Amino acid sequence: MDLFVSKYIxxxxxxxxxxxxxxxxxxxxxxxxNEIILYKSIKTPSIEGCGVGRLKEIxxxxxxxxxxxxxxDDFSTSxxxxxxxxxxxxxxxxxxxxELKLYASIKTEAAFFGQGHYFQIWEPKKGLKNTEDSRRRLxxxxxxxxxxxxQQK
Amino acid sequence: MDLFVSKYIxxxxxxxxxxxxxxxxxxxxxxxxNEIILYKSIKTPSIEGCGVGRLKEIxxxxxxxxxxxxxxDDFSTSxxxxxxxxxxxxxxxxxxxxELKLYASIKTEAAFFGQGHYFQIWEPKKGLKNTEDSRRRLxxxxxxxxxxxxQQK
DNA sequence: TGGGAATATATGGGCGTCAATGGGTATGTG
DNA sequence: CACATACCCATTGACGCCCATATATTCCCA
Numbered sequence: 001m002d003l004f005v006s007k008y009i010x011x012x013x014x015x016x017x018x019x020x021x022x023x024x025x026x027x028x029x030x031x032x033x034n035e036i037i038l039y040k041s042i043k044t045p046s047i048e049g050c051g052v053g054r055l056k057e058i059x060x061x062x063x064x065x066x067x068x069x070x071x072x073d074d075f076s077t078s079x080x081x082x083x084x085x086x087x088x089x090x091x092x093x094x095x096x097x098x099e100l101k102l103y104a105s106i107k108t109e110a111a112f113f114g115q116g117h118y119f120q121i122w123e124p125k126k127g128l129k130n131t132e133d134s135r136r137r138l139x140x141x142x143x144x145x146x147x148x149x150x151q152q153k
Numbered sequence: 154m155d156l157f158v159s160k161y162i163x164x165x166x167x168x169x170x171x172x173x174x175x176x177x178x179x180x181x182x183x184x185x186x187n188e189i190i191l192y193k194s195i196k197t198p199s200i201e202g203c204g205v206g207r208l209k210e211i212x213x214x215x216x217x218x219x220x221x222x223x224x225x226d227d228f229s230t231s232x233x234x235x236x237x238x239x240x241x242x243x244x245x246x247x248x249x250x251x252e253l254k255l256y257a258s259i260k261t262e263a264a265f266f267g268q269g270h271y272f273q274i275w276e277p278k279k280g281l282k283n284t285e286d287s288r289r290r291l292x293x294x295x296x297x298x299x300x301x302x303x304q305q306k
Numbered sequence: 307t308g309g310g311a312a313t314a315t316a317t318g319g320g321c322g323t324c325a326a327t328g329g330g331t332a333t334g335t336g
Numbered sequence: 337c338a339c340a341t342a343c344c345c346a347t348t349g350a351c352g353c354c355c356a357t358a359t360a361t362t363c364c365c366a
Contacts, residue, residue, distance in 0.1 A: 011317070015351085019316055035154060042292070042299060052154055059156055059269050061301060067214045068224075073196060074287040075301060081266040081273075081284060083158045085176070089352065092315080164327070168341085172326055242342065245325075 002027055004050075004114035007131075009124050011109055017093040018110050024119060025092050029053050034088045038096070039079075040103050041120060044130065047100045050118040055083065096121070155180055157203075157267035160284075162277050164262055170246040171263050177272060178245050182206055189247065192236045193256050194273060195228065197283060200253045203271035208236070210270065249274070 001023075008021040025033060028051045038049045058079060065072045086094045096106065104123055111127040113120045122130065154176075161174040178186060181204045191202045211232060218225045239247045249259065257276055264280040266273045275283065291298045 013318065015319085017317090022315060037158070055154075055156065055158070058301060062269060068228075070196075070290075071297075074291050075298070076268045077266065077273075077284055077287045078291055078298065079301065080156065080158050080269045081160045082288075083267070085154055085158060087352075090354080091317080093317085095351080166328065168329090170327090175325055240342085243344085244327085246327090248341080 003116050004119040005116070006114050007127075008112045009109055010112065012096070012106070016095050017089070018096060019091070019093050020088060021112050022092065024112065024114070025088070027051070035085055036088060036094065037083050037085050038100055038121075039083045040100065044120070044122075045104055045126065046130075047096065047104050047106075047121040048115075048118050049121060052085070054117065156269050157272040158269070159267050160280075161265045162262055163265065165249070165259070169248050170242070171249060172244070172246050173241060174265050175245065177265065177267070178241070180204070187241045188238055189241065190236050190238050191250070191253055191274075192232055193253065195231055197273070197275075198257055198279065199266075199283075200249065200257050200259075200274040201268075201271055202274060205238075207271055 004024055004027055006021075006023065010019045010021065012018045020036070028036065032052055035052055036049050037052055037055050038047050041048045062072070062075045062079065065075065084097050084100065086097070088094045096110065101107070104121060105126065106121065106123045109124050111122045111124040113122060113127060113131070120127070157177055157180055159174075159176065161177075163172045163174065165171045173189070181189065185205060188205060189202050190205060190208060191200050194201045215225065215228050215232065218228065237250055237253065239250070241247045249263065254260070257274060258279065259274070259276045262277050264275045264277040266275060266280060266284070273280070
């Protein structure tokens, strides 16, 4: 399995450390398991994270843009300067930077949600609510879709 | 990690010295960690910096422009003739030349913004505003930023 | 197959090291 | 000699590394 899946709720200790769930750690590239990158989610008040390999992919894509275009600067600024790398200690813990904790309203506990190629970190209550909401949206759409398909004039 | 990422705000002391963020120092080539190059950003009131190796990359980009175009001369002049090399002391600090400080309105604090293969130095408030502006521009085209971050190979 | 031992995980805390910062002094160059 | 800059040393706080414990999980063997 090489995807971030499932959800976990871990405690943040006095020093601000929190364990990255073991199953997430195992997905990080074997050579580079002591570093992850974090950034503010675009659409939600949560933190997104992934291994550094993914960042290199992104860097490559940005570098392929026209160096003199405005987009180049915008992407470069929005992505590189907003990304934070953080080290994972031997026990599998890392520090969530203060700024990101604020952005996600995280205080004493962090909820980790697998999202396939990346993961999200939420304040637990908000995270669970988000799961419900998105499931509800999904069902509603599905239902209306089915109605549209089966409804007779 | 071999990219300049994240942002840092450091103080400039009485002597005009400022610490290059540790994570930036680590990206400089191992043999040559006591020297960086600085130049005025073309598009923004900020200073750009990088290791010496990066200079070749810039040269290549400029060479891709039409040699007889006005742009070529403009970029070539703006960048090459304005490049300044600076030494880093044993504590990881360097002096920002007066001319560049003026150009970027930097006085007592310098904000360092990772930009992948190079970095920018801003007057903190201006820098933060620039980040917001560029993110706002990108969010208008939400799709493209999201693609940049989540798209798979 | 049941039970105990080895292992892994999440969590807590002590302590040394390093990064950022401040300042004194030597060196040098006009 | 005055100014700028490099080198050296000191301080503070944050962080990484190490060790410790409790609980959960896996493994192994009688």
